[in-house]
Amino acid sequence: MEDRSNQEQSTKIEGGEAAVIQLSRVSSLEKAGGLWCSLRPFYEGCIHFMLFVCASISILVTVGIVVVLLYESVQFFYDVPILEFLTGTRWSPLLKPQHFGILPLLCGTMLVAGGSAIVAVPIGLGTAIYLSEYASPRFRDIVKPMLEILAGIPSVVFGYLAIVFVSPIIREIFPSAGVFNAASACIVVGIMILPMIISLSEDILQSVPLSLRAAAFALGANKFEVTVRVIVPAALSGIMASFLLAISRAIGETMAVTLAAGATPKLTLNPLESIQTMTAYIVQVSQGDTPTGTLEYRTIFAVGLALFITTMVMNVIAQYILSRVGERYE
Amino acid sequence: MSSKPDIYTTKRRGRITNMLFTSACFLATMTCIFLLVLLIWNIIIQGKGWLSWEFIERLPSRFPDKAGIKTALWGSIWLISLTAMFSVPLGVGAALYLEEYAPRSRWRKLIQLNIANLAGVPSIVYGILGLGLFVRALQLERSVLSGALTLTLVVLPIIILASQEALRAVPDSIRRSAYALGATRWQTVWYQVLPASLPGIMTGVILSLSRALGEAAPLIAVGAMAYVPFVPERLTDEFTALPIQIFIWTSRPQEDFHHLAAAGILVLLVVLVSMNAIAIFVRHKYGKKIRW
Amino acid sequence: MASTPSVKKHMQSSDKTTSDHSKSPIVRPSIPEGKSMRTADELAQATEKISVTDLSFYYSENRALTDISLSIPERCVTAFIGPSGCGKSTFLRCFNRMNDMIEGTRVEGEILLEGQNIYSPRTDIVSLRKRIGMVFQKSTPFPKSIFDNVSFGPKIAGIRRKKDLFEIVERSLQRSALWDEVKDRLSESALNLSGGQQQRLCIARALANDPDILLMDEPASALDPASTARIEDLIFELKEQYTIVIVTHNMQQAARVSDQAAFFYQGLLVESGATEELFTNPRKQQTEDYITGRFG
Ligand SMILES: Nc1ncnc2c1ncn2[C@@H]1O[C@H](COP(=O)(O)OP(=O)(O)OP(=O)(O)O)[C@@H](O)[C@H]1O
Ligand SMILES: [Mg+2]
Numbered sequence: 001m002e003d004r005s006n007q008e009q010s011t012k013i014e015g016g017e018a019a020v021i022q023l024s025r026v027s028s029l030e031k032a033g034g035l036w037c038s039l040r041p042f043y044e045g046c047i048h049f050m051l052f053v054c055a056s057i058s059i060l061v062t063v064g065i066v067v068v069l070l071y072e073s074v075q076f077f078y079d080v081p082i083l084e085f086l087t088g089t090r091w092s093p094l095l096k097p098q099h100f101g102i103l104p105l106l107c108g109t110m111l112v113a114g115g116s117a118i119v120a121v122p123i124g125l126g127t128a129i130y131l132s133e134y135a136s137p138r139f140r141d142i143v144k145p146m147l148e149i150l151a152g153i154p155s156v157v158f159g160y161l162a163i164v165f166v167s168p169i170i171r172e173i174f175p176s177a178g179v180f181n182a183a184s185a186c187i188v189v190g191i192m193i194l195p196m197i198i199s200l201s202e203d204i205l206q207s208v209p210l211s212l213r214a215a216a217f218a219l220g221a222n223k224f225e226v227t228v229r230v231i232v233p234a235a236l237s238g239i240m241a242s243f244l245l246a247i248s249r250a251i252g253e254t255m256a257v258t259l260a261a262g263a264t265p266k267l268t269l270n271p272l273e274s275i276q277t278m279t280a281y282i283v284q285v286s287q288g289d290t291p292t293g294t295l296e297y298r299t300i301f302a303v304g305l306a307l308f309i310t311t312m313v314m315n316v317i318a319q320y321i322l323s324r325v326g327e328r329y330e
Numbered sequence: 331m332s333s334k335p336d337i338y339t340t341k342r343r344g345r346i347t348n349m350l351f352t353s354a355c356f357l358a359t360m361t362c363i364f365l366l367v368l369l370i371w372n373i374i375i376q377g378k379g380w381l382s383w384e385f386i387e388r389l390p391s392r393f394p395d396k397a398g399i400k401t402a403l404w405g406s407i408w409l410i411s412l413t414a415m416f417s418v419p420l421g422v423g424a425a426l427y428l429e430e431y432a433p434r435s436r437w438r439k440l441i442q443l444n445i446a447n448l449a450g451v452p453s454i455v456y457g458i459l460g461l462g463l464f465v466r467a468l469q470l471e472r473s474v475l476s477g478a479l480t481l482t483l484v485v486l487p488i489i490i491l492a493s494q495e496a497l498r499a500v501p502d503s504i505r506r507s508a509y510a511l512g513a514t515r516w517q518t519v520w521y522q523v524l525p526a527s528l529p530g531i532m533t534g535v536i537l538s539l540s541r542a543l544g545e546a547a548p549l550i551a552v553g554a555m556a557y558v559p560f561v562p563e564r565l566t567d568e569f570t571a572l573p574i575q576i577f578i579w580t581s582r583p584q585e586d587f588h589h590l591a592a593a594g595i596l597v598l599l600v601v602l603v604s605m606n607a608i609a610i611f612v613r614h615k616y617g618k619k620i621r622w
Numbered sequence: 623m624a625s626t627p628s629v630k631k632h633m634q635s636s637d638k639t640t641s642d643h644s645k646s647p648i649v650r651p652s653i654p655e656g657k658s659m660r661t662a663d664e665l666a667q668a669t670e671k672i673s674v675t676d677l678s679f680y681y682s683e684n685r686a687l688t689d690i691s692l693s694i695p696e697r698c699v700t701a702f703i704g705p706s707g708c709g710k711s712t713f714l715r716c717f718n719r720m721n722d723m724i725e726g727t728r729v730e731g732e733i734l735l736e737g738q739n740i741y742s743p744r745t746d747i748v749s750l751r752k753r754i755g756m757v758f759q760k761s762t763p764f765p766k767s768i769f770d771n772v773s774f775g776p777k778i779a780g781i782r783r784k785k786d787l788f789e790i791v792e793r794s795l796q797r798s799a800l801w802d803e804v805k806d807r808l809s810e811s812a813l814n815l816s817g818g819q820q821q822r823l824c825i826a827r828a829l830a831n832d833p834d835i836l837l838m839d840e841p842a843s844a845l846d847p848a849s850t851a852r853i854e855d856l857i858f859e860l861k862e863q864y865t866i867v868i869v870t871h872n873m874q875q876a877a878r879v880s881d882q883a884a885f886f887y888q889g890l891l892v893e894s895g896a897t898e899e900l901f902t903n904p905r906k907q908q909t910e911d912y913i914t915g916r917f918g
Contacts, residue, residue, distance in 0.1 A: 040514060040748070043516075044514050044515060044516050047516045048431055048515075048516075050423065051423045051424070051426050051427035051431055052427055052431070052432075053423075054419075054420050054421075054423030054424040054426075054427060055423070055424040055427035055428055055432070055441055056441070057420060057424065057486070058424060058441060058444055058445050058448060058486065058487065058490065059440075059441060059444055061448060061459075061483055061486070062444055062447075062448060064459055064463055065451070065455060065456075065459050068458065068459050068462035068463055069455075069458065069459075069462075071462070072462065122358065123358045123361050123362065124358075125358075126354055126355045126357070126358025126359070127355070127358045127359045127361075127362050129355050130352075130355035130356055130358060130359045131359065133355075134352060134355060134356070135359070143359060143362075143363065145610070146362075146363055146366055147362065148606065149366065149603065149606065150362070150365075150366045152537075152540060152541075152544075152602055152603075152606055153369075153544075153599070153602075154543075154544025154545070154546070154573055154598065154602070155544070155545075155546070155547070156544070156546045156573045156576050156577050156580070157373070157544075157576070157595050157598070157599070159577065159580060160373075160576065160580045160588070160591050160592070160595060161369055161372065161373070163580055163588070164372070164376065164580075164588050164591075164592070165369070165372050191365055191369075194362060194365075198362070222344050222345075222348050223348055223352070224344070224347055224348035224351045224352070225344070225348075227351070228351070245450065248450055249450070249452075251452070252450075252451070252452020252453070252454065252455070253452070254452065254453065254454045254546075254547035255546050255547055255573070255577060258577075259577065259580055259581060279452065279454050279547070282454055282457075282458065282551060283454070283547060283550050283551070286457070286461070286550050286551045286553065287550060292466060300458060300461075300551075301458060301462070304454070304455055304458040307452060307454070307455060308451065308452075308455050311450060311451060311452055311455075312447060312450075312451070314450075315446075315447050315450035315451075316447060318450075319443065319446050319447065433725065434725060501762075503758065503760060503762040504762060504764060504765075505723075506720065506723070506758065506762070507758065507762045507764065507824070507827075508764075508774070509720065509723065509751065510718060510720060510751055510755070510756035510758075510828070511751065511752070511755070511774060511775040511778075511827065511828065511831055512748045512749070512750075512751035512752035512775060512778070512779070512831060513748075513774070513775075513778050514748055514778075517778045521774065521777075521778065522764055522774075525765075525766070526764075526765050
């Protein structure tokens with residue numbers, strides 16, 4: 001307020017009669033604000049700072065994840081040489097004799113991720129192409145909410161379905177399969193990541209400019225040729241990124257694989273056997289009462305670190321591809 | 331005869347591949363729908379006989395026909411309320427900073443990239459973070475508070491990304507007009523930008539919270555208990571949650587527990603579908619009104 | 623910097639290379655009845671409201687305005703004309719510092735508002751923008767009720783009493799000639815108004831702040847002829863109280879509503895002066911070519 005009246009004073013002198021009238025009219029509005037005016041910059045600054053803190057929390061979360069994982073993992077690697085951890089072919093930290101080779105867990109994870117990709121990629125890509133290129137707007141309006149529902153079904157529900165519904169069917173077809181088997185996990189995880197592949201790929205396909213389609217049609221190509229020879233290749237890198245994101249999601253998928261795939265870490269590629277993934281192992285240890293500070297307790301963090309790095313690398317690659325795709329059509 | 335193609339006939343081979351391809355894509359789409367219907371139908375068949383008012387009101391039990399989801403349901407309500415209280419202000423605040431305040435600098439790019447990556451971090455990793463940070467370092471133990479804070483971390487990136495999108499949809503002309511009327515940055519945001527983007531933000535928040543409602547993995551990592559015979563009353567109480575209860579029942583070998591799990595899933599799905607319906611309603615009702 | 627029009631008259635013959643008198647003079651369209659156009663002499667006597675001295679403006683490294691000096695008289699309408707991209711909007715935005723919102727911009731020179739430098743570090747942008755209202759090319763009502771739109775300015779200035787707000791809203795809407803059309807539906811969404819009504823609402827919204835100066839960037843370019851005429855009438859009314867600066871592509875409109883006109887070309891102020899003079903007797907060939915439509 002102080003400032004303002006000073007300013008008025010100086011203008012009065014410089015601006016002459018007319019200005020005085022004008023200014024008194026203006027300041028009537030200003031005065032109603034009262035004390036507020038002088039506090040305004042401070043108040044604005046506080047809000048700016050608070051919002052800045054909110055945004056910075058995301059950085060803190062990342063730092064937190066890395067620190068927590070590293071802190072316990074480093075202690076873990078004092079007792080277990082990192083080479084043994086990365087190359088050992090047996091994983092049995094909870095039973096004597098203990099073995100700390102992560103390969104069986106990694107193998108289980110990759111088996112489920114690969115299997116679910118085999119289930120999800122063809123169906124997902126086909127659906128995305130159909131929705132983007134062929135479907136009528138009305139059909140899309142019906143199907144897309146259904147896919148949203150599918151995307152919203154919690155992971156534990158898929159675990160239930162794997163055990164109660166999918167696994168019995170698999171055992172019917174392959175009598176050698178166990179109650180817990182990788183195949184049922186692959187199928188339900190595949191269904192889980194379907195909506196993700198579809199919506200990401202469809203967005204990418206939609207972002208291919210209309211002019212490209214028009215140009216291809218103008219050259220006498222039919223719909224199939226336009227789609228397969230022009231649109232899909234143009235969108236290919238983006239579609240690949242969507243696969244990467246979906247597979248990374250499958251790698252991090254927890255409840256469904258814990259329920260469906262069993263708890264026997266095994267270096268196998270046979271989907272009919274029971275296996276264990278990294279995530280399932282973490283759940284297994286968390287459920288028990290492992291005392292803090294023991295080697296067994298620290299395995300969670302070491303496995304968590306491996307999981308974090310795997311998914312992070314895939315996500316970063318996918319994000320990089322997507323950001324480049326975004327630039328291309330800007 | 332003529333070297334030029336007749337305009338009334340297409341190449342036969344091209345037509346067949348075209349048709350086959352179209353049918354294959356259509357089949358893929360129908361498979362998705364069929365799977366969804368099949369899965370939900372299966373759950374309904376398995377669970378409907380077990381769903382009753384008592385099921386919702388009873389405490390957990392070793393005996394399937396006496397078991398209920400009272401504690402799990404209340405645990406979930408606690409978790410979701412707390413998570414909403416923590417994550418919404420933080421998430422919307424962060425989105426406001428990134429969209430309305432931050433200069434287009436390297437720092438902003440870094441935060442943005444970081445958030446996109448956090449959204450892809452498996453929820454179980456957040457569970458491990460919660461275990462190390464909230465349960466151990468901050469000594470919050472296996473409390474509702476630990477669980478809610480962990481879930482906050484899980485949904486925070488999703489809320490931020492959704493809110494950012496909603497804020498970006500508000501045209502710049504609104505901001506310019508407000509500034510031209512002498513509004514400060516915060517007044518512009520508070521009186522104009524935020525109200526205009528509220529439907530979008532609400533939709534994002536509801537969807538993220540419904541994701542939090544279905545999460546079990548991070549809660550198991552922070553040590554949610556399988557068997558809690560009481561409803562949490564304080565922030566420090568132990569807790570269980572609906573998805574955890576479903577997990578426990580599903581992992582039992584007995585058939586009856588599977589029916590219980592299905593009934594639990596039905597309750598969970600009803601809540602989730604209602605939340606989705608609200609989100610869709612908000613988006614349509616309030617989103618349509620604003621045509622720029 | 624304000625060279626009086628009489629001086630300009632003398633310079634006229636020397637500036638203009640080809641004085642071709644056979645050219646049909648631009649006919650000044652009829653002025654609404656009862657309204658008066660300021661003559662060159664009246665203009666010269668008017669108090670100077672804004673004075674611009676050697677203003678240059680840069681978007682990052684691109685110079686959009688070069689050494690502009692101009693005097694804007696009080697309670698007159700000043701029109702900026704010129705081909706697209708010549709920097710009219712940029713110049714207009716310099717007055718209420720809307721360019722500050724664009725990153726990497728730089729200003730040299732000064733703009734004095736009644737002797738106070740707009741670009742002085744002591745200037746409070748918020749107070750400045752309250753004194754200098756702005757109306758944009760596309761009407762930009764907030765997605766709220768009509769009442770909320772108009773009362774936004776006073777509200778953020780701290781006026782909370784409903785009665786005071788209502789008074790301001792009524793007065794502003796009356797001044798912008800919209801009151802009779804909307805007085806029964808103040809709580810309806812502003813987005814339901816027609817384009818012309820929305821634009822007058824935006825003017826009312828600016829007036830509610832009780833500014834001295836109104837900046838208008840092509841305020842009628844998105845409107846039909848009838849709505850345009852209403853806006854022009856309104857400008858005529860408003861100049862009794864406000865200093866108005868308007869950007870327009872429409873030569874007829876510039877000739878109709880403005881007292882002073884300034885012609886810009888590629889970031890330079892080519893010529894400025896009383897509208898009467900500039901339109902009937904331009905001193906520079908470029909100006910004449912532009913206003914007669916023989917440009918480029
Ligand atoms: N935000 C911006 N960033 C960079 N350059 C800009 C920006 N806005 C305008 N310019 C440039 O400044 C110059 C003047 O633009 P300005 O918008 O002022 O022109 P104008 O005279 O208003 O044109 P029009 O009549 O088409 O509205 C143009 O060359 C334009 O490209
Ligand atoms: Mg312009």
